[in-house]
Each structure stands twice: as C-alpha cells, then as structure tokens.
Amino acid sequence: MARVAGAAGLAIEIQLIPGPTDMQIKPILSALRHHKSGTLLIALQIALTLAIVCNALFIIQGRIQRLSRPTGIAESELMVVNNKWVGRLTDAPARQAADLATVRALPGVADAYVTNAFPLIGSGWQSGIRRSPTEKNLDSGTAVYFVDDHALSTLGVKLVAGRNFRSDEIGSLEENGSPDAPTIIVTRALAQSLYPDSEALGKLIYIGTSDARPSTIVGIVEHLQSPETGAGEDDRWKNVILVPMRLTSAGAFFVIRAKPAQLQTLLKTVPTALKANSTRRVIPEPHGVITFAQIRDMAYRGDRGLAWMMGGISAILLVVTAAGIVGLTSFWVGQRRRQIGIRRALGATRRDIVMYFLTENILISVGGIVGGVVLALVLNRWMMMEFETARLAAIYIVIAAFILLALGQLAVLAPALRASRVPPVEATRTV
Amino acid sequence: MFGYYLQLGLRSLRRNPMLTALMIVVIGVGVAASMTTYAVFRATSGDPIPQKSSQLYIAQVDNYGPESPGAEPLRWLTWRDSMALMQARQAKRQTALYPIGVSVLSDDPSKLAYPVRGYAVFTDMFPMFDVPFLYGGPWSAEDDEARARVVVIGKDLNDRVFGGVNSVGREIDLDGTNFRVVGVTARWDARPRFFDLDVQKGFGDLGDLYMPFARSIADQQPTQGGNTCNLPSGPGWDNFIRSECVFVSFWAELPDVASADRYLRFLHDYSNEQRSAGRFRWDPNVRLRNVMEWLSYRRVVPPEARMSLVIASAFLLICLVNTIGLLLAKFMRRAPEIGVRRALGASRRAIYAQFLIEAASVGLAGGLLGIVLTGVGMMGIGLVFDPAIAKLAHMNLSLLLLTVAVALVSTLIAAFYPTWRASQVQPAWQLKSN
Numbered sequence: 001m002a003r004v005a006g007a008a009g010l011a012i013e014i015q016l017i018p019g020p021t022d023m024q025i026k027p028i029l030s031a032l033r034h035h036k037s038g039t040l041l042i043a044l045q046i047a048l049t050l051a052i053v054c055n056a057l058f059i060i061q062g063r064i065q066r067l068s069r070p071t072g073i074a075e076s077e078l079m080v081v082n083n084k085w086v087g088r089l090t091d092a093p094a095r096q097a098a099d100l101a102t103v104r105a106l107p108g109v110a111d112a113y114v115t116n117a118f119p120l121i122g123s124g125w126q127s128g129i130r131r132s133p134t135e136k137n138l139d140s141g142t143a144v145y146f147v148d149d150h151a152l153s154t155l156g157v158k159l160v161a162g163r164n165f166r167s168d169e170i171g172s173l174e175e176n177g178s179p180d181a182p183t184i185i186v187t188r189a190l191a192q193s194l195y196p197d198s199e200a201l202g203k204l205i206y207i208g209t210s211d212a213r214p215s216t217i218v219g220i221v222e223h224l225q226s227p228e229t230g231a232g233e234d235d236r237w238k239n240v241i242l243v244p245m246r247l248t249s250a251g252a253f254f255v256i257r258a259k260p261a262q263l264q265t266l267l268k269t270v271p272t273a274l275k276a277n278s279t280r281r282v283i284p285e286p287h288g289v290i291t292f293a294q295i296r297d298m299a300y301r302g303d304r305g306l307a308w309m310m311g312g313i314s315a316i317l318l319v320v321t322a323a324g325i326v327g328l329t330s331f332w333v334g335q336r337r338r339q340i341g342i343r344r345a346l347g348a349t350r351r352d353i354v355m356y357f358l359t360e361n362i363l364i365s366v367g368g369i370v371g372g373v374v375l376a377l378v379l380n381r382w383m384m385m386e387f388e389t390a391r392l393a394a395i396y397i398v399i400a401a402f403i404l405l406a407l408g409q410l411a412v413l414a415p416a417l418r419a420s421r422v423p424p425v426e427a428t429r430t431v
Numbered sequence: 432m433f434g435y436y437l438q439l440g441l442r443s444l445r446r447n448p449m450l451t452a453l454m455i456v457v458i459g460v461g462v463a464a465s466m467t468t469y470a471v472f473r474a475t476s477g478d479p480i481p482q483k484s485s486q487l488y489i490a491q492v493d494n495y496g497p498e499s500p501g502a503e504p505l506r507w508l509t510w511r512d513s514m515a516l517m518q519a520r521q522a523k524r525q526t527a528l529y530p531i532g533v534s535v536l537s538d539d540p541s542k543l544a545y546p547v548r549g550y551a552v553f554t555d556m557f558p559m560f561d562v563p564f565l566y567g568g569p570w571s572a573e574d575d576e577a578r579a580r581v582v583v584i585g586k587d588l589n590d591r592v593f594g595g596v597n598s599v600g601r602e603i604d605l606d607g608t609n610f611r612v613v614g615v616t617a618r619w620d621a622r623p624r625f626f627d628l629d630v631q632k633g634f635g636d637l638g639d640l641y642m643p644f645a646r647s648i649a650d651q652q653p654t655q656g657g658n659t660c661n662l663p664s665g666p667g668w669d670n671f672i673r674s675e676c677v678f679v680s681f682w683a684e685l686p687d688v689a690s691a692d693r694y695l696r697f698l699h700d701y702s703n704e705q706r707s708a709g710r711f712r713w714d715p716n717v718r719l720r721n722v723m724e725w726l727s728y729r730r731v732v733p734p735e736a737r738m739s740l741v742i743a744s745a746f747l748l749i750c751l752v753n754t755i756g757l758l759l760a761k762f763m764r765r766a767p768e769i770g771v772r773r774a775l776g777a778s779r780r781a782i783y784a785q786f787l788i789e790a791a792s793v794g795l796a797g798g799l800l801g802i803v804l805t806g807v808g809m810m811g812i813g814l815v816f817d818p819a820i821a822k823l824a825h826m827n828l829s830l831l832l833l834t835v836a837v838a839l840v841s842t843l844i845a846a847f848y849p850t851w852r853a854s855q856v857q858p859a860w861q862l863k864s865n
Contacts, residue, residue: 037852041756048749052742059738086534086544087606088651123657175653176664176671211663249653251532275543282534282546305815306735313746316460323453324753331760379745387734 028360038328039364046368046404049321051375054400055383056310058392063307067300069237071119072187072223074156077110077257078292080118081270084251084282093172093248095278102273103254104150108262109270113150114252117143119225120299121253127179127208129241131194138194139236143226144179144207146245152185152221154257160188162201162219165244173245180212181243185219189238207241215243229299263291318407325411329357333419340419341426350420357416358409365408369401376400433788440789447761451793454757458797459804461750462838466801467808468736468743470830471816474823475634476732479621483561483684484722488691489626490516490681490698493716494705495661504716505659506629506729507677510648512701517553521697522683523690524555527644529679530627530655535592536604547588548655549640550627551647557583557614559684560626565589567599567614570643574613578645583614585639606650610642622823623731625722626680629656632731634819654678683719695719735816747837751845758793758849762786766856773858786850787843794842798835805834 032039083099085092096114103112117124126141145151149165162185169183184207191200204214224240254274258266271289274281283289287298333340340353380392444451478484492512493504508516513527531551534544556562557569566589570581582603589598589612602609623633630636642652651668656678664674685691695717702715720728762769769782806826813821 037848038756038759041752041759045749045752045756048745048752052745052749056742084532084534084546086536087608174666175668176660176674176676177666178663209660209663279540279543282544284546302733302735302815302817306739309739309815310742313464313742316464317746317749320457320460320750320753323457324756327450327453327757328760331764334764383738387738 025359025363028356028363032360032363035332038332039367042325042328042364043368043371045321045324046365046408047371047375049317050369050372050397050400050404051379052317053314053403054372054376054396055379055392056314057400058380058396059389060307060310061396062389063303066229067303069225070223071225071296072155072157072221073119073225073292074257075292075296077156077260077263078154079256079258079263079266079270080290080292080295081254081256081274082251082284082288082290083254083274084284086250086280086282088250089280092250093246096246096252099254099274099277102277103256103270106266106269106273108259108266110257110259111150111154112254112256113148113154114247114254115151116146116247116252117227118145118155118253118255119227120229120295121227122229122299124227125179127241129194129205129207131203131205133206133210133212133214139239142190142236143228143240145224145240145242146173146179146247147242148244148246151242151255154255155224156257157224158222159185160220160222161199162217164219165242170244170246173243173247173249175249177245178208178212179241179243179245180207181215181245182213183218183244184215185221185242186217187224187238187240188220188222189235190240191217191220193235193239207243229303267291318403321404322407322411325361325408326415329361329412329415330418333357333415333422336419337422337426340422341424341428344422345424345427353420353422354413354416357412357419361408361412362405365405369404372401372404373397433784436785436788437792439785440792443761443765443789444793450757450761454754454793455796455800457750457753457757458794458838458842459800461747462797462801462834462841463804463808464743465740465747466805466830466834466837467812467824468739469833470805470809470824470826471736471812471820472732472740473830474825475623475736475820477622478723479623479625479633479726480560480722483559484625486684486686487559487625487722488522488683488685488694488719489725490683490694491718491720492698492702493713494675494677494711496711496713497716502716504718505677506680507656507658508679508681509675509677510672510679513679513681515701516681516683519697519701522685522694524559524684525682526553526556526559527679527681528552528556528626529644529647530629530638531642531647531652532655533605533640533642533652535588536607537592547640548636548638549642550638551642551644551652553644555684556641556682559682560621563617563619565615565617566597567612570613575643575645578649579643580608580610580646581613581643582610583616583641584612585616585637586618588639589615605640605642608650616641623726625726626682627656628726628729628731631817631819632729632733633726634817634823636819648672656680691719691721733816733820736820739815747841751841754793754842754845755848758790758846759852762849762853765853769853769856770858770860773856779854782854782856783850786853787846790842790846790850791839794839794846795835797842798838801834801838802831805830 100112100114103109125144127144128137129142130137148170149167152159152164171181194200194205195203200217201220203217206212207215223238226237226240228237256266256270267289271283376392376397383389384391491504492508494509494512517525517527529551531549533547533549535547536544553575554569554572565586569583570579574581589595592603593601598612598615601612603612624637625633627633627638658676658678660676662675664670664676683694685694698717698719699715702711702717705711809824809826812824
C-alpha cells in the first residue's frame with residue numbers, strides 16, 4: 001500500500017487540458033481517483049446531511065402545518081376557568097347555573113358557557129357515530145362538546161346552515177349518561193363526511209352506544225377544532241358534535257369571552273366572583289384560570305420545540321458540512337500547488353482553475369446526493385413505521401439537494417480562488 | 432514518550448488554530464446534541480421499578496370481543512372483572528386500581544380546597560410496588576373489606592397539611608369527609624408512573640394519596656384516568672360500575688415465569704367461564720404484560736424523544752465523518768514531517784501513538800466543550816418537551832462522564848483511518864520530493 005499524498009502528482013498529464021473554456025469531466029474524475037478517501041468522505045457527508053436535512057425539513061413542515069390549524073374560535077378574546085365542586089353535590093346543576101349567571105353579569109364579559117372540553121385542551125369525550133342504528137361507526141370516535149345556547153356566541157363560531165340551540169333544548173348529562181340529545185349541531189367537515197352527497201341539515205345520526213336515540217342535525221357550523229392536538233394526518237380534527245346538555249359532574253370548564261380589552265381584568269374578577277358565590281370548589285393552580293392564548297402556547301409547545309430543534313440541527317449540519325468541504329478542499333489545493341502551477345504555466349487561466357475545483361465539487365456533490373436520496377428514503381421509511389409520519393414528499397429532497405449543491409459551491413469558492421492565485425512559477429520550484 | 436507526543440500534538444494543533452477549533456466545535460456540538468437527546472430518552476425509557484418490573488403484571492380481559500382476530504383488548508377492565516380477579520386470589524399479591532381526584536379541605540373556610548391526584552387501591556399494592564413509607568404503613572386487609580375511611584398520603588401532601596410531622600392517626604378532610612391517616616409515603620419518584628399512564632403518559636402530576644378501593648367505589652369517586660363504554664348502560668354510578676364500561680387496572684405480582692404462565696391460563700379459563708355463562712361470545716382474548724412490556728405497548732417514550740435521539744445520533748455520525756476528513760487533511764499535510772521521522776527511525780507504532788494522542792487531545796477538548804453545550808441543551812429541553820418530562824432529564828455524573836467518553840471514543844474512532852494513512856507514509860517518497 002504505497003499510495004501516498006504525493007502520488008497525486010501522477011495525475012498531472014491528464015489534467016493538462018487545452019482550451020480556456022471546455023472544462024472536461026474525465027480528468028477531474030481521474031484526479032478524484034487519486035483522492036478516493038477524501039472524495040468518499042465528502043460524498044458520504046453530503047449524503048448523510050441530505051438524508052437528515054430533508055427529513056428534518058419534512059418534520060418541521062408537518063409540525064408547522066399542525067400548529068397552524070385554525071381552531072375556528074375567537075381565541076384572543078377567550079379565557080377558561082377550570083372549576084370543580086368539592087364532594088358530590090346534589091345541587092351541582094343549580095350551583096352551576098348560579099355561577100354562570102354571575103359570570104355573564106360581570107362587567108367586561110361578552111358571553112360565557114360551561115363545557116366538558118374545547119379545542120386544544122388535549123383530551124375529551126369521544127363517541128362513535130353512525131347514520132343508522134345498525135351501521136358501523138364513522139370512525140374510532142368523534143369529539144363531543146357539551147354546550148348550551150350561549151356556546152356559539154361565546155366561541156365566535158359561525159353558523160353556516162340551520163339554527164342555534166334554543167334555551168329550552170338544553171338537557172342535562174347525567175353521570176354515565178348518553179350524549180344522544182334530540183338535536184345537535186355539527187361542523188361542516190363532519191357533515192360532509194357523514195353525508196358527502198347530500199345536505200346533512202335535518203338528517204339523523206346516532207351517537208354513542210348501540211341503544212342510542214336518534215339526534216337531528218339542526219345546525220352546521222363553519223369550523224370548530226376537536227380537543228386533540230395529536231399527530232393524526234387525517235381530517236378528524238375538524239369533526240366535532242355540539243350536544244345541548246348541562247354537565248352534572250363535579251368538574252367543568254367555564255369558557256368566557258371578554259369584551260374588547262377586558263380579558264386581563266377578567267382573569268382576576270371572574271375567580272373572585274366565583275369564590276364569592278361559594279368556596280366549596282377547587283380551582284387548581286397554576287392553570288385553573290387561563291387565557292386561550294396560554295392554552296394554545298402549551299398545546300403546541302412540543303411541536304414548536306421540535307420544529308426549532310430540527311431547524312437548529314439542520315442549520316448546524318449545513319455549517320459543519322460546509323466547513324468539512326472547505327477543510328478538505330484547502331488541503332487538496334495545498335497538495336496540488338505544483339500541478340496548478342504547471343497548468344497555469346501551460347496557459348490555463350485563473351478562471352479555468354476555479355472552474356476545475358467548482359466542477360470537481362459538483363461531481364462529488366452529485367455523487368453524495370444520489371446516495372443521500374437513498375438514505376433519506378430509508379430514514380423516512382423507518383420514521384413512517386416508528387412514528388406514523390407521512391411519506392416524504394419529493395420536493396423536500398429537491399430543496400435539500402439544491403441547498404447542498406449551492407452550499408458546496410460556496411464552500412469551495414474560497415479555496416478555489418486561493419488556488420487560482422498560485423503563480424505559474426510554482427511549476428519550476430520543486431520538480 | 433506520551434508527554435513528548437502530547438507536546439508534538441499540541442504544537443501541531445496550535446499551528447492550524449482554525450482547523451483545530453473547527454474540529455473541537457464539531458465534536459462538541461455533535462456530542463452535546465446526542466447527549467441532550469439521550470438524557471431525555473433515558474429519563475423517559477427507564478425502568479421505573481427495576482427490582483420488581485419483571486414480576487409485576489397487568490391483566491387485560493376483552494369484554495367486548497375483538498374487532499378483528501387478534502385485536503388488542505382495551506386497556507382497562509370492568510369493575511366486576513377486576514373484583515372477580517381479586518376474589519380468585521390466583522397471584523401472590525394483587526390489586527385493582529384506578530386514579531382518583533379528591534379535594535383536600537383546609538380548616539380555614541376562606542381558602543379554596545385544593546385538588547390532589549390519588550389512587551384507589553387494595554392494600555397489597557404497597558408491598559407489590561415497594562412503596563417506601565416515612566411514617567406508619569399500609570392499611571389492613573380488613574380495612575379493605577370494611578371500606579374503612581383510611582388513607583395513605585404522600586410526603587408532599589403531609590408537608591402541606593400537617594407541616595411534615597408524623598400524621599399517622601390524624602384526620603384529613605377529603606371532599607368533606609374525614610379520613611384517618613394510616614401511613615405517609617416517602618417521596619416516590621418512580622417514573623414513568625407505570626400504573627397511571629392515561630394522563631400525560633405517566634409523566635404528569637404524581638398521585639400523592641391512596642384510598643381503599645372499595646371505599647372509593649362506595650364514595651362514587653369517578654376515575655381520573657380514562658374509561659370506555661361500548662355497550663349501553665343506564666345512567667348513574669351504580670349502573671356505571673355494574674355495566675360493561677371499563678376503567679379499572681388490575682395488577683398482579685407473579686414471582687416467576689411459571690406462575691405468570693399459570694396466571695395467563697387462569698385468565699383464559701376465566702374468559703371461558705364468562706363465555707359459558709353467556710356473557711362473552713368469543714374465544715378468550717386476554718393479555719398479561721409485565722411492567723416493561725406494558726410501557727412499551729403503551730408507547731410511553733414520547734415519539735419526539737425517540738425521533739430526536741435518532742436525528743441527533745445521525746448528527747453525531749456526520750460530525751464524525753467530518754472529523755475524519757479534517758484529521759485526514761491535517762495529518763496528510765504533515766507527510767513530509769512523517770517521512771523525516773520515519774527515516775530517522777520512528778516505527779509505524781510510534782507514528783500511530785503520536786497521531787492518536789494528538790486526536791485524543793482534540794477529542795478531550797471536544798468533550799469538555801460538549802459538557803458545556805450539553806448543559807445549555809438541558810436548559811433548552813423545556814422548549815421541546817413537556818415540562819413534566821423536561822424536569823426528569825438532568826445532568827448528573829454519569830451523563831457527564833458519558834459525554835466525555837463519547838467525545839473521546841468517537842474522536843479516536845474517527846482518527847483511526849487518518850492515523851493509519853499517516854503511518855503508511857513512505858519516507859523515501861517524502862525525502863525525494865522535498
């Protein structure tokens with residue numbers, strides 16, 4: 001094994017290509033054969049970087065898409081109070097009604113209602129639903145919000161068909177009760193997945209267990225998000241049923257809409273007013289009284305963080321790869337000063353020398369990119385199995401490949417310019 | 432010789448400060464990224480009860496019938512199935528269990544009560560899960576039978592209500608009823624809380640209170656975990672617990688594989704009995720999983736933790752490939768020097784030693800930088816992961832040593848090829864061409 005650094009000089013005669021512009025690839029390939037290890041290292045690094053960066057871009061895009069899902073509600077004007085009665089009270093419904101009246105009467109409150117769940121809270125009630133008593137359920141579970149006639153105006157959700165609930169339609173949900181109210185409101189997305197070909201308004205659906213009574217769709221809202229913020233790629237996050245029932249269980253959320261610029265005041269006055277009504281309650285610290293902006297912030301913290309982390313790792317990776325290319329290319333330039341000098345002495349212009357190194361880098365990069373595409377697909381396949389992510393779209397590979405090509409050219413530019421400044425007299429110095 | 436080589440190495444590193452700094456930074460960043468994500472992974476994938484995890488089993492019995500052949504039963508059991516398993520006493524110890532939420536009332540009526548998460552359990556649970564006690568101990572089997580108003584509280588709750596003194600025998604007001612404290616547990620940070628995975632995957636609020644199961648059912652304490660009702664049941668608590676709604680976990684202590692096998696057969700037989708009785712209309716669909724199998728089945732390690740560990744490891748790999756390239760460039764640039772040393776009688780071994788020591792000093796510096804950056808990374812964990820999980824991942828001595836070791840070992844691995852190339856330099860070539 002006698003191939004040593006100096007042996008690169010053997011490539012001299014092949015590198016001597018006449019003519020100022022017709023850069024040929026063959027001599028470069030031949031020269032690269034003498035730097036197998038360095039070439040392979042750069043190509044390997046580009047391949048690995050491409051695999052990571054395009055998958056990272058894909059993850060970032062997925063997370064951004066998820067956290068920009070609209071909830072469909074007037075987020076900036078909403079706050080939530082998590083209230084739980086102490087012990088099992090027989091008069092819980094009456095107390096809840098009194099609380100609600102107190103809150104609605106507070107100055108600065110636009111409207112309020114009590115519910116079991118709302119968008120982004122994370123978990124809630126899910127029920128199987130179907131169009132006939134005997135049919136299979138639409139999916140594994142559709143989100144159910146228990147509401148009253150104030151919910152739509154509190155949330156600021158737009159009714160696109162039918163009507164709101166009437167106050168005399170609000171039933172009550174007993175413990176272990178069924179959500180099969182006679183009238184319900186659904187989101188437009190749910191209406192469309194139930195009745196793709198016809199008008200859903202006025203149709204019956206069956207919610208919950210097999211003995212469920214039919215529920216008539218009396219209203220359709222434009223959009224309302226389900227409680228989950230999970231990774232599902234399908235459109236289930238748009239499927240919500242509003243059921244007109246008061247909760248009788250110990251715990252419930254007061255959702256309150258503030259009049260303009262009143263939200264911060266309400267964060268203090270609402271709990272005070274509730275405590276004045278009764279202290280036989282629990283409002284947990286620290287998230288018992290919270291704005292919807294905070295709820296959004298907490299719900300997507302992980303997604304945002306992962307996106308930042310993937311972005312950070314990709315950026316550092318690109319810098320590291322560029323640094324590696326600069327390092328090795330500089331080494332090659334140092335090693336080939338004599339050949340460069342000879343080429344210059346034989347008439348090659350400085351531009352030819354720069355073009356030589358740029359072309360060399362393109363060849364290595366393309367090799368690396370080809371390997372990287374394979375690696376990227378392997379990594380994506382593995383992530384699809386492990387994390388149920390979607391299939392990597394080709395555009396991310398193209399973007400990452402383009403970034404790496406451009407980066408390689410930029411990285412190589414400085415050493416190449418230095419090479420082009422090697423004087424022709426170098427040819428005479430050491431040989 | 433070691434000192435001399437170190438000196439040579441350091442001199443050589445000083446000669447290209449940019450290149451040296453680049454290598455150190457690349458190694459430091461690569462190691463820090465992988466160590467930070469590893470810390471999270473370690474915190475979430477650990478065995479919460481290593482001394483017992485292979486002996487504790489959770490039972491699943493399908494009471495709805497599999498949707499498709501081989502489909503998993505639901506996570507929970509019905510109240511009646513869990514009671515039947517309790518009464519059968521087929522395991523060394525056993526407990527039905529579900530999470531509850533109670534309000535602790537203070538003597539001061541102007542203050543709001545505060546919520547505490549707890550568990551409805553049988554007394555066997557304490558020795559089964561090796562719950563450490565500060566004061567007192569578990570309640571008796573008779574207390575379980577008699578639905579006694581007794582309670583075991585955790586240290587935090589004891590600190591808050593009783594100022595940390597031995598509160599055994601004192602009364603605590605839960606939801607407006609007095610309970611007698613029989614024991615205070617030491618802080619028990621078994622994470623993830625393998626028997627309470629339905630809220631934040633066992634990384635959320637640690638339950639701090641234990642109440643006799645039968646008392647909790649009699650008090651109609653709803654579950655704070657999850658429940659599923661696939662068949663109709665009438666409204667009200669009594670209908671709920673007697674229905675096919677599932678919400679109870681059932682844990683059994685089975686000291687060896689043989690007893691676990693026996694228990695699985697028992698579950699089969701139980702399921703068949705229910706079939707003969709006309710309740711089930713399918714072949715037994717039962718599962719028995721020990722703690723680690725249960726955690727893996729429930730996918731407790733957050734996908735973000737595994738995903739970032741993989742990405743960060745790939746990142747470290749790229750940093751290593753980069754280091755190989757940079758070291759190669761650095762070492763081969765010194766081919767003339769190597770040629771002279773070899774011609775003057777240095778053996779290949781000596782060249783090896785010299786360059787590996789030079790690389791090791793780079794690795795060590797990278798490791799030290801890695802420690803600092805890992806520290807920074809730990810502060811950033813809270814931005815990516817759930818605060819409850821972020822709290823668990825922390826810097827400790829083992830992580831510190833691991834950081835340096837990974838940096839050192841990976842740099843030496845990276846240095847292996849460049850060093851080998853350096854040792855292959857032919858003295859004659861170098862002397863001739865210079």
